[in-house]
Structure formats: C-alpha cells, structure tokens
Amino acid sequence: MPEAFAFVSACANHPNKPANADRFLIRSHVMAGRNKSLGSRRSLREAARQAATPPKIYTTATDCGDRHALRESIETSPDSVDAKPDAGPQNVRDRNDKRSGKDFEAACLQLDRQIRTRSGVFASLDNTETACGELISELTTYNSAKHAAFPLKYTIDFDEAEDSCVPWIFSNTAFAHSVFYATSAANDFRLGRPYTRPTLIHLRRTIRSLNMQLGEDGGHLDDSTIYTIVTLAMLATLVGDLIAVRAHMVGLRRIIELRGGESFFVERPKQHFMLERLDLAWSAYSGAFPRYSCEPTDWRSAFTGPQAxxxxxxxxxxxxxxxxxxxxxxxxxxxxxxxxxxxxxxxxxxxxxxxxxxxxxxxxxxxxxxxxxxxxxxxxxxxxxxxxxxxxxxxxxxxxxxxxxxxxxxxxxxxxxxxxxxxxxxxxxxxxxxxxxxxxxxxxxxxxxxxxxxxxxxxxxxxxxxxxxxxxxxxxxxxxxxxxxxxxxxxxx
Structure with a gap:
C-alpha cells in the first residue's frame, strides 16, 4: 500500500464523523506542505539549506571583541525617529567569496516562486506586509539609480557575478531596508529637501538590522554587509554627515582587514571601486587624508609597459x-x-x-x-x-x-x-x-x-x-x- 494513504476507523455512534485523534491525522496529511508562506523565515531557511553551501569559515580574528567593535563602528543615532524595528526574516548568508552558479540558480528559483505567490518578506512603514511585487519594483528603481550614478558601468566590464544581489532583498533584512532607504534618500536629495520621515525610518531600520547581522557569528563574511555599509556611507556624504561617514569608513576598514585586506579585492573590482569612491568623497568634502586607503609607497607608473x-x-x-x-x-x-x-x-x-x-x-x-x-x-x-x-x-x-x-x-x-x-x-x-x-x-x-x-x-x-x-x-x-x-x-x- 502506498505510504501516501492512511486509514481511519469510523465511529459507531456517529458514522459520518471521525474521532478527534483521526481528524488530527487527516488534517496533518491534507495540510502537509500547504500551511506555509514562501516568504516566511522557515521557508527562507529551508531554501538556504537546499542551496549548496561550503562549510563555515572560522578565524581567530572574529572573536566577540572584534564583533563588538564592528557594531560600534556602524552605530549612529537617528533618535528623532520614533519607529520600532520590524521583525524581518532571519538573514540567510552565503559564505562563499563569490556566489556559485548553483547557489545563484537556486536563489533565482526562489525569486521566481515569490514573484508568482507575491509573498511579503518584511513589514513596511505602517507595519503591513510588503508585497513581493513592491520589493521587486523598489529594487529595479534602486538598480536604475545606481547605474545612472556610476556611468562607468557602461564602459568598464565589472564582474557580473558581483551584480547578483537580487536574492538579498528577499533574504537579508538590512540590505532590503538599505534599498528602500537609498531610493527615498536620493529622491529627497534630488528635490533639495532634508530627509523625510520615511527616509529616516528606513535609515534607522537599516542600521538596527545591520548591527544585528554584525553581532552574529560570521556576519562580516556576508558580501551584502559591505554593500549595505557602502550605501549608508555614500548617502551620508550627500548630506554632509561627516560623523556618520567616519563611522561607516572605520567599520568598512575593519571588515576588509578581517576578510584579508587588499587580497579581498582581487576578484571584487567593483567593490574596490565603490570603497575608493568613498575615500575620494571623504577627502573632497573634508580635506582630510583618506580613511580607507594607506599612503602610497611606490610613486612609479601603475602601468608596466612603456608610455606611448x-x-x-x-x-x-x-x-x-x-x-x-x-x-x-x-x-x-x-x-x-x-x-x-x-x-x-x-x-x-x-x-x-x-x-x-x-x-x-x-x-x-x-x-x-x-x-x-x-x-x-x-x-x-x-x-x-x-x-x-x-x-x-x-x-x-x-x-x-x-x-x-x-x-x-x-x-x-x-x-x-x-x-x-x-x-x-x-x-x-x-x-x-x-x-x-x-x-x-x-x-x-x-x-x-x-x-x-x-x-x-x-x-x-x-x-x-x-x-x-x-x-x-x-x-x-x-x-x-x-x-x-x-x-x-x-x-x-
């Protein structure tokens, strides 16, 4: 007999009504795999387990003191906003230095399922569920603005694998809020007005989620962490918030040190470019020496061949x-x-x-x-x-x-x-x-x-x-x- 079938006995006094225990058995079979939202924490955890992931990487540098220092370096105080952090999904991390083909394919399948079911992943400003379609629309706006802001995209062939951040908006709360924050803040800047309340709320939620992420084991190993902090730092330069810029730059430098220093950038030219951009903005605004890069020791040409x-x-x-x-x-x-x-x-x-x-x-x-x-x-x-x-x-x-x-x-x-x-x-x-x-x-x-x-x-x-x-x-x-x-x-x- 197939395992998918199960028999229950009929009650003698009420032949049309199964016993309580049997009704529970029936419900467990009928509802198996159905009473579950694809945007829930459990679904995201299961999707992450299905994707092929390498074993955890441990290093003596990532002790509690270092994690505390990282969290402190990111901390800012937008206390003027009276908003509670949402209960977003648990961060799902890809510990790979670069997302492999299988991982990205699995993430795209997950994305496709969420598009069809339109399941939300975290609460919006009014604490209602944010629909998947709204997330995708916001990410599209974010990507369009990012490409327009960095016109070198069309003349420089950055590794396209570094653009594979689409699944982060469904699995990483800090990154998702940073996308909403970036689009709202950029619009405020374009209109020449101070940060509006929605912008400040997303800023506060981004920082809180980011600090929670950095407080977890291996939180600094997630590539989305760097993207999120860079977003915060770049937007802080727009409004001249040097205190925030300094804090973000200190945090970035510490994370890069923990991830191997300069060798971290070997296969990440786009992230390297973004961090160098922060150094330029910092120095151009304040006149201070760079906070991220070190003083050059070699003043010779960067090209090895002779000049034309x-x-x-x-x-x-x-x-x-x-x-x-x-x-x-x-x-x-x-x-x-x-x-x-x-x-x-x-x-x-x-x-x-x-x-x-x-x-x-x-x-x-x-x-x-x-x-x-x-x-x-x-x-x-x-x-x-x-x-x-x-x-x-x-x-x-x-x-x-x-x-x-x-x-x-x-x-x-x-x-x-x-x-x-x-x-x-x-x-x-x-x-x-x-x-x-x-x-x-x-x-x-x-x-x-x-x-x-x-x-x-x-x-x-x-x-x-x-x-x-x-x-x-x-x-x-x-x-x-x-x-x-x-x-x-x-x-x-």
Whole structure:
C-alpha cells in the first residue's frame, strides 16, 4: 500500500464523523506542505539549506571583541525617529567569496516562486506586509539609480557575478531596508529637501538590522554587509554627515582587514571601486587624508609597459616641465587609462574591471596623498583638476554633490589662471580645468568663471571643437560627454 494513504476507523455512534485523534491525522496529511508562506523565515531557511553551501569559515580574528567593535563602528543615532524595528526574516548568508552558479540558480528559483505567490518578506512603514511585487519594483528603481550614478558601468566590464544581489532583498533584512532607504534618500536629495520621515525610518531600520547581522557569528563574511555599509556611507556624504561617514569608513576598514585586506579585492573590482569612491568623497568634502586607503609607497607608473610614443613632445611633456615629477607620472597614467577606455568603447567593448581598478586605485591614492601648499601653482592646480575629474564618475540626476573643501580650493586655484597663454597646449589645459570645474565642483553661473572662459575659448564656437581639445587632456567619451556639453553650454551662455 502506498505510504501516501492512511486509514481511519469510523465511529459507531456517529458514522459520518471521525474521532478527534483521526481528524488530527487527516488534517496533518491534507495540510502537509500547504500551511506555509514562501516568504516566511522557515521557508527562507529551508531554501538556504537546499542551496549548496561550503562549510563555515572560522578565524581567530572574529572573536566577540572584534564583533563588538564592528557594531560600534556602524552605530549612529537617528533618535528623532520614533519607529520600532520590524521583525524581518532571519538573514540567510552565503559564505562563499563569490556566489556559485548553483547557489545563484537556486536563489533565482526562489525569486521566481515569490514573484508568482507575491509573498511579503518584511513589514513596511505602517507595519503591513510588503508585497513581493513592491520589493521587486523598489529594487529595479534602486538598480536604475545606481547605474545612472556610476556611468562607468557602461564602459568598464565589472564582474557580473558581483551584480547578483537580487536574492538579498528577499533574504537579508538590512540590505532590503538599505534599498528602500537609498531610493527615498536620493529622491529627497534630488528635490533639495532634508530627509523625510520615511527616509529616516528606513535609515534607522537599516542600521538596527545591520548591527544585528554584525553581532552574529560570521556576519562580516556576508558580501551584502559591505554593500549595505557602502550605501549608508555614500548617502551620508550627500548630506554632509561627516560623523556618520567616519563611522561607516572605520567599520568598512575593519571588515576588509578581517576578510584579508587588499587580497579581498582581487576578484571584487567593483567593490574596490565603490570603497575608493568613498575615500575620494571623504577627502573632497573634508580635506582630510583618506580613511580607507594607506599612503602610497611606490610613486612609479601603475602601468608596466612603456608610455606611448605619441605622448612625447605633446601635452604630457609640457606638464612634466611645470609640475612635480610624481604628479607628472600620475597625469600620464591617467591619460593612458582614459585613452584605453575610449579605445575599447570605440569598438563597442569595455575595459576589464580588474585592469581598470588596479590603475585607477593607484592614480587616486597618489592624488589624495600628494599635497602642495601653493594653491595657484600648477602642481596643486592640476592635482585638484584630476580629483574634480574623478568626482564625475559619481553623478546624481538633478543636483551636484557638494564637496566643500575641493570646491573652495579649486575655485581659488582657477581664479588665478588668467587668459594669457604661452602655447595652444596651455590654452587647452586651462580650458579643460574650467570645463571640469563647471561640471563637477563649481557653478557655471559664477561670473568670474564665464569671464575667464570667454577669454580662453577664443575661436572654439562649437561643442565638437571643445570636445576635441578636452580629449587631448583627459576625457572619457561615454562618461563625461553629456555633463561636459551641459557645462560648455552654461559657460558660453
């Protein structure tokens, strides 16, 4: 007899009504596997157990003291919000350094089931269940905003496995709230208003969930932890909350140390890029030295091969005569990198993320650690120009990000430019500084900026003429073209 069948006896006094014990047996068979929500904690735990996962990784560095330090480094105090943390699902962690094909396939199957059943995973602001469809919609908005904010996505081939964070929104409460927080905060920033109550509630819930996650064994090993903290830190820079930025940066640095230091980034160029971006934002806003990266010990070129022959006798040679030798090497590396990116883009290709990030990290660290006291000297002026150029790799629609220290220092440096030029190359370099400033850390409407521009631009009447000049200095066509054209039009108005 098949095991799926079971017999019950009929009661003599009530032939149509089974006994109590038999009714319990019937219910247990009928409801087996049915009285269960796919978005519940139990379902998520079962899905995680079904996915192939490696054994836990233990290290002597992850003792209670370290976990406590990590939690303290993330802690902030948005006490103005009176909201209780929700009872979200238990975090399900993938301890792999990178999600394997089987794991991701299992997560996608789980995602497909949840889409069809529209089961919620955590409470929304009014403590009602958030539908799966709403989560997917929010994640789509988040991804669209993220790609728009980092335009290098379309010219650099970052490892697509690092984009496999879709299942996190269903299994990781901190990450899910960080997505809601990011979209709400970005909208507040775009509209030029302080954080609204929904934004602050999601911020508070993100921090609470993140601290709970870091308090668990191996919580720092979850890649979603880094993404969540980076999101918090990047958004804190938008509103100039340096205390929060400092706390997040300390936490990130400690997590990276626990996960192997620099070796952690070998297969994670995108995460490396995001963390370097935080260093740039921190220094550009406060003027402080980087909090994440260490002072460079090697000032040589990041490229192992010789410089291109075409650079000899050109703008790079002139720059070498007027700036510090270390900065001249950085400038040549930057020129070579942008031309390499453009060469791939012209063939409808993308530069490999690990190659790009290795060179970019070297360029940025040297720029941030080099300091020149003479603001109107060419060494400091070109250093500031390259830093301002780097800030254009992070853009938000509708408003510029305020970098107080870099803006003030760049303004002082460019105001001393003057229109007199010794050569066409120097004229081009000055024009590049003005356009980069107008599209990043300065306002094109500033009268002094337009006045100097009109004296320098001369016969350049069309954007295509100016763009050609900019490309001879530093320019990434598919990244800076739109913002550069807008800055040019504002300058020539």
């Amino acid at each position: 022959v075409s650079d000899e006798g050109g703008l790079a040679s002139i720059v070498a005569m007027i700036v510090d030798a270390r900065l001249s090497t950085v400038f040549q590396d930057f020129q070579r990198l942008t031309r390499l990116i453009n060469a791939y883009a012209n063939e409808d290709g993308r530069l490999k993320g690990d190659v790009f990030q290795h060179v970019l990290a070297s360029i940025q660290r040297r720029l941030l650690w080099l300091r020149f006291s003479q603001v109107d000297g060419w060494s400091e002026r070109l250093r500031l120009g390259m830093l301002a150029y780097l800030t254009t790799t992070f853009q938000l629609s509708g408003r510029k990000v305020s970098y107080d220290y870099l803006s003030a220092r760049y303004r002082r440096s460019c105001q001393a430019l003057g229109a007199c030029t010794a050569s066409d190359d120097m004229r081009t370099l000055k024009a590049w500084l003005l356009v980069v400033g107008a599209m990043s850390v300065l306002e094109p409407s500033e009268p002094w900026l337009g006045a100097i521009w009109h004296e320098i631009a001369g016969s350049w009447r069309e954007w295509e003429d100016v763009q050609h000049q900019l490309e001879s200095v530093l320019w990434t066509n598919k990244v800076q073209d739109e913002a550069g054209k807008s800055a040019y039009e504002a300058l020539t108005f």
